[in-house]
Amino acid sequence: MAVVDRRQQVLQAAAKSFSLFGYKATTMDQVAKIANVGKGTIYTFFTNKEQLFDEILRDMMMEMKTIAEREIRRDRPFFDNLHRVLDALLEFRSEQELFIKLSQENREFGTPQAGEGLEKIENVVLEYLEREVQQALQQGEIKPCDPKIVSVVMFRLYIVLTAELNKTHTPLDKEQIKMYFHLFLAEGLAQ
Numbered sequence: 416m417a418v419v420d421r422r423q424q425v426l427q428a429a430a431k432s433f434s435l436f437g438y439k440a441t442t443m444d445q446v447a448k449i450a451n452v453g454k455g456t457i458y459t460f461f462t463n464k465e466q467l468f469d470e471i472l473r474d475m476m477m478e479m480k481t482i483a484e485r486e487i488r489r490d491r492p493f494f495d496n497l498h499r500v501l502d503a504l505l506e507f508r509s510e511q512e513l514f515i516k517l518s519q520e521n522r523e524f525g526t527p528q529a530g531e532g533l534e535k536i537e538n539v540v541l542e543y544l545e546r547e548v549q550q551a552l553q554q555g556e557i558k559p560c561d562p563k564i565v566s567v568v569m570f571r572l573y574i575v576l577t578a579e580l581n582k583t584h585t586p587l588d589k590e591q592i593k594m595y596f597h598l599f600l601a602e603g604l605a606q
Contacts, residue, residue: 422460424450430471434512437520438468438528465528472532475513476539482507483543493551494601497569498593505577505589515578541566572599 428450432441443464447454461467486499514536520529544566551557557565576592587595 421452421456425452425457425460426471429467430513433468433471434516437516439520439524439526468528468532472535476536479504479507480539480543493556501593501596502589505592518578537570540570544569569600572596
């Protein structure tokens with residue numbers, strides 16, 4: 416039991432370090448210090464920083480997928496489900512500091528690992544969105560469209576409304592974000 420706890424302790428510390436400092440500036444020494452373990456303890460679970468980072472990304476992607484799956488109600492219309500998932504992901508947003516930090520690091524420094532991490536997260540989200548858009552198409556809930564394109568637009572709109580806009584505008588609250596999603600997507604796609 417203690418081994419599992421230590422591993423989880425290391426993962427939580429690493430997630431915190433990557434979220435605060437980014438990939439490039441995170442060191443195994445920092446992770447050990449935050450986790451309050453010896454550096455050797457980290458190496459009993461992970462061979463290097465890259466493996467530790469990949470594990471954190473995998474956990475984050477699985478959690479996002481779980482959140483989305485939990486909110487989907489197949490007996491409800493597409494846009495109701497979209498709003499439910501959006502609400503849940505907005506709640507999760509406070510824990511998505513890693514995504515925001517990776518975006519910043521990729522933009523400012525072009526760290527390859529940050530870019531690759533973002534791409535992995537984005538691909539998982541886009542594949543999920545594409546499946547949901549395809550299902551809405553098959554059920555006649557939305558106008559004919561290319562699910563890949565709509566998925567990318569949905570994802571980018573989410574990023575703009577939750578993170579990018581904050582650089583030049585007062586952050587939007589949940590209801591404002593939902594309203595803009597509805598304005599840009601539901602009114603444009605609904606049959």
